Structure formats: C-alpha cells, structure tokens
Amino acid sequence: MDNYRVELDQETGLYCTLHLFTNVTNISEIREKVIGGELRCCVVKASLIIDAFQAIVAANKVALNAKQNRLITKNIYTEVLFYLSTTKKISRALTEFGINDNDKNILIILIHELGEEQSLLEEVLGSIKGERVPISRIQEYTDMNLIKKIYKIDEDELRVSSLVNAIVSRISCKDFML
Template sequence: MEDTKTLTFPLDPQSEKFITLALFTNVKNTAEIRDKLLSGELRCCLLKPALIIDPFQVAVAANKAVCAEMFGDLVTKSVFTETLYNLSITKSISKALNLFGSVDNDTDIMVGLIHKDGAQEAGMKSILELIQGEQVPVSRLGDFSDLEKIQKIYKINETELQVSTLVDSIATRISVKDFVSF
C-alpha cells in the first residue's frame, strides 16, 4: 500500500519509469542533503515547493527529462537536474537549477525520485532516513506555493488566467520551452 504522504506518477510508458514526490517542512539538514546529492550519494531532485503549484507541474518536467534521457538528448548531466532545468522557462542551466533547486538554508523541500517500477520503496527509504524534518502529505503543496512569484517566473498574467488555469499554463510552457521563447 502506497504511503499517502507521497504521490507517484507514471512517466512515458517506453521509459518504464515513475516519479514519486514527497514534501517536507521544518527541515534542519538541507545543506547535508544537498552535499549528498551533489556527491552522487543521493539520486533525486530537491525542489523549492514555493515555486510548485501542483505536482503535475513536476511530472511534466520529469517526463520530458526521461524522454530526453531515452533519446540521449539530456541538456544537463542527469535526469534529476534535467527535471529542474525543464521546470524553468529559461534556457540557462545554472539559472534554472538555482531557481528551482533547494538551497542550503531551505526549510521546506520537495523531493522528486525518478525510478523504475518496484524501486520506489528502497529509494524513498534512503531519503526518508536522511531528512531531519516533518514529512507532510503532497496534497498540502498549495500551503507552500507562492502564487505571485510563480506567475511572475512563468510570465503569466491575469488575462491568460481568464482562459486557462495556472497549472495548464505552466505545463504548456514546460512542454514547449524548446520551441518558443517566453
């Protein structure tokens, strides 16, 4: 039975991969987690929940990342950094990673684990054992989202929101990033 505090999305069927998301607050050791991430000991992505309006936003970026990995077209070094890169509308890797990736003093983090079917439990276990903070249900993501900042980053105005939802507008921007300049 899946833990209700995590949320798993299937990604492109050919990739045979999934993304599982977990949300944490009051994290005391983000710097240590980032060190393990940068050293390769930990294989996931750490996201700033303030910039995520809906888990679907991350699933779209992760799906694009696993497709790029399948075709040998990664812009960054891993499917995890590619997910962060895909969340941004900028084509600057460093700007995207700095904007959407967690920093040492963040106390709220979202973890994205990309895995094959059946590998979620082991991957999440190592992450859960490391994080010194409170895991909260992903359904609470809206409590952490900064709507004003999200709209500014994605350049979404009120007129656009009269004909589309914020999540749909963001998903569209992520999907067409390679073809359109915002």
C-alpha cells in the same frame, strides 16, 4: 501519508514518485548530498510548485529525453530542475528551482523503475530531517506571486487559463523554445 506515484510515458518504463517535506532543518546537508551524487533524487523548492502535475510533466519530459540520450544537463535530477524552469541557462534553472539554505519546505522527485522505489526512498528519507506531509497540501507552501513572476504569467492569461495549465504549457513547450 498519501504516496504520490505515477507511471511516466510507457515508452520509458519509468515511474515518478513525489514526497513533500516541511520544516526541514538540514537543507545544506541535503544539497551537498544531491550535488555529490549521494542522493539519487531531485530536490525542489516547494514554493515554486503549485500542483503535483507540474512536477510530473517535467519528470516525464526528462524520462523521454533520457531514453533518447538527449539530456541537456547530463543528469536526470538536474534535468528536472532545468525543465521546471523557463530559462535556457542551466545554472540559473538550478539556482532558481534548486534548494538554498533559506528553504524549509522541499519537494522530493524520484524517477525510478518499478521495484526500485523502496531502496531510493530509504536512502532519501534517512537523509531528511523534517516533517513529511501529504502531497495534496503542496499549495499551502506555494508562493503564487513568485510563480507568476518566474513563469511570466499575467492576469490576462489567467482569465483564459488556470495557473497550472499556464505553467504546464511552458514546461511542455520548452524544447521548442530552445
């Protein structure tokens, strides 16, 4: 299993770890646990993630905002969903990128201090009934057309930029758009 952990901006002292699950059979239970604060993680529709970098950029923005007490949603995990989205409406961002009962493939995003990862991981892994697959396979579960629609990316833009770069640019610039 490729464990995908990245150190976020050094100023934050935080790390981001990603885990990809497929064929998940208990989505509604996972969603209830996340909403109830029992699971300290962000759970994203895998279909809306084209590359791990997309999730890392959003997590890094969230970590920096948390350090500066500037969270819009007041929770780092909902904040990741908010930053992945292009909308200014929190509820729409959570609906768009958060999981629903039809989802089977999910990306788990952990934001943690060094040494905190294992306890968070045990908490999360024990709650997910599905197959854990390498993050390097994320594009197998990506819905390219849906991503282009959500991020409003057309073919003209893709002639001069990759899809990942177009998405990351939008995530990076979200603060300026708000």
